[in-house]
Amino acid sequence: MTGEQPRRMPPSEADERAALAWIRQQFPEVPAWYGKATGSWWAMPPIGARWRLVEAVDPVELRGAILNPAGWPWPRNRVTLPETAPGMPARTSRGMSE
Numbered sequence: 001m002t003g004e005q006p007r008r009m010p011p012s013e014a015d016e017r018a019a020l021a022w023i024r025q026q027f028p029e030v031p032a033w034y035g036k037a038t039g040s041w042w043a044m045p046p047i048g049a050r051w052r053l054v055e056a057v058d059p060v061e062l063r064g065a066i067l068n069p070a071g072w073p074w075p076r077n078r079v080t081l082p083e084t085a086p087g088m089p090a091r092t093s094r095g096m097s098e
Helices: 013-026 059-067
Strands: 033-035 042-045 053-054
Touching: 013 033, 013 059, 042 059, 053 059
Parallel strands: none
Antiparallel strands: 033 042, 042 053
């Protein structure tokens, strides 16, 4: 094993929109986006009067990062979070469905 991470399948545009809508519904004050160049999900949650850039492998992990930005590991290491979260759209084989 070379230590390389497996490549993630990018979400479809509909899945990306649904995931971002789900995140924005819960955290309307937090800028969030999917990085097409990085294949990661990103957000800028506030910590007091400052902001912190967090990265995640999927929308569920991003939710965890937004909920605990001060304790979010950087760089990301072995973080285990549930596959689903309350109110999250159902996933399809490529990611999520509307």
